[in-house]
Amino acid sequence: MRDRYIDGEIELIAPELIxxxxxxxxxYKGLFTEDEMAQVREALEAYAYEYRLTWNDTIQ
Numbered sequence: 001m002r003d004r005y006i007d008g009e010i011e012l013i014a015p016e017l018i019x020x021x022x023x024x025x026x027x028y029k030g031l032f033t034e035d036e037m038a039q040v041r042e043a044l045e046a047y048a049y050e051y052r053l054t055w056n057d058t059i060q
Contacts, residue, residue, distance in 0.1 A: 005047070014049040 004010045015021075023041050026032055032040065 012047055012049045018049060019044045 001010070005012055019041060022044055023037065026040060027037055
């Protein structure tokens, strides 16, 4: 999916809280240091998501 996104074949649609939710889940898993978590957040923010407010907006 990443390669298809980079090649412009697909777009990413996510709820507005996606970066927070993924970061929060990974943080509580305890698998990453604080420095690694900062890198994860930066990587997530680098994706050009099309943000949607609700699930109904996403499926339309």
